[in-house]
Amino acid sequence: EMKQEALDKGLATIRKNYENTLKKGKLTQEKFEQRVALISGTLDYQEIAQADIVIEAVFEDMSVKQQVFQQLDAVMKPGAILASNTSTLDVDQIAAFTQRPQDVIGTHFFSPANVMKLLEIVRGKLTAKDVLATVMALSKKIRKTGVVSGVCDGFIGNRMIEQYSRQAGYLLEEGCTPEQVDKAVEKLGFAMGPFRMGDLAGNDIGWYIRKRRYVEKPHIIYSKTADLLCEMGRFGQKTGAGWYDYKPGDRKPYPSTVVNEMIVKHSADIGVERRKISDQEITERLIYALVNEAAYILEEGIANRASDVDMVYLTGYGFPLHTGGPMFFADTVGLSNVVRAMEKYAKGRHGEAWKPAPLLAKLAAEGKTFN
Structure with missing residues (x-):
């Protein structure tokens, strides 16, 4: 996140969602503690540099996306997948903000993302096949239904x-x-x-x-x-x-x-x-x-x-x-x-x-x- 206040709010929301699942008896106390402990927040791009995949979910505005992807391109390790949660914007244009368009893909999660099953996986014209295959496999792993879409306004x-x-x-x-x-x-x-x-x-x-x-x-x-x-x-x-x-x-x-x-x-x-x-x-x-x-x-x-x-x-x-x-x-x-x-x-x-x-x-x- 950009500001500590926004980060605290985001982490509190995640915790609350897990607490609701715990209250419904769908999660044990032990599992609850374990999951919450796996999640950490940061205000510094450097701290996520070694991640295998990063998913951007900022405001639906191309200039905001540009700033984020240029920063991700500068810090992420080679081979990291740079994904965008955009719901309508041109993934090819987003990829063009980086020196690694082959690693850029759209992962359009549906809101509320912790509940909805659908994941639209948007294949850019330069998205590499291994990147597409990895994200398809990831969608299964996180129990989403991954559907591949080409690039157009709104997918x-x-x-x-x-x-x-x-x-x-x-x-x-x-x-x-x-x-x-x-x-x-x-x-x-x-x-x-x-x-x-x-x-x-x-x-x-x-x-x-x-x-x-x-x-x-x-x-x-x-x-x-x-x-x-x-x-x-x-x-x-x-x-x-x-x-x-x-x-x-x-x-x-x-x-x-x-x-x-x-x-x-x-x-x-x-x-x-x-x-x-x-x-x-x-x-x-x-x-x-x-x-x-x-x-x-x-x-x-x-x-x-x-x-x-x-x-x-x-x-x-x-x-x-x-x-x-x-x-x-x-x-x-x-x-x-x-x-x-x-x-x-x-x-x-x-x-x-x-x-x-x-x-x-x-x-x-x-x-x-x-x-």
Whole structure:
């Protein structure tokens, strides 16, 4: 860490997590002491110079990553693996900050990292094969499900979730409340809907990424509701208010009158007449947005196979296990039915988002499946 105060806080959090496991009886006192004793903190890069692997988890900003990787490159022993926990940034650009791009790889842990099973392993164009193999083996050792992804904005999971979030935002503008959208997908078996997920992860993270998108990809249209929410300082559970209201010490989401009024007013401001939206439309728009983006990801070779995409969603995003993941779900529904639904939604607002990816269109036309 940079400051002692931050380091103390981090170590205290780790200890607290272990204490919770101890309280639940999943850990003996002896094991608890042993594990806590294995962890040490430092403010000095020199102290980690002999580590076999170092994982950077600093703020999601390229200039901050640059400073860290240049320092790691200067001190780490030859052959050490330099990994980044970035969730969207270009791993090849990060590797270029070092004199050893072959040793740089992405290890995108999902939050909370001590609980979530998924580890997206991002292979840069210069990442050495032994580095990739070592990190794959490490993921097994720490009981994670490692899925290899190529380099693109958001990798597999977050690149797809962006389309899902965009549809969720459009649904608010057209007539839904956050609670209605969340309940529709949770009824299908999702661990949590998009708005509860935003409140858990922190709405400011998405806001930061959208600000970058407005500059880099001005053609992509987002609902302004999430920006308005963040302007109100409602960043989620950590601030006690997000899409929902929260009470101290209670993670239960309570529908927010203030937020729902803001959404209705925003619909009026942009001249959209609100309508009643069915649960079926909500779930189809959210899931098919994921499926279509994943078809592009497969076509570009970012993911090796459709089942890799399914594993990302089953282990990292709370996708209902019984559906087999978004791609398997689409296969089950029938890809021609998926395309037909997309053609229907293409006639509505933001119809440009519903152009079927070439791979999806081809498989549907041939009566084939992803898996």
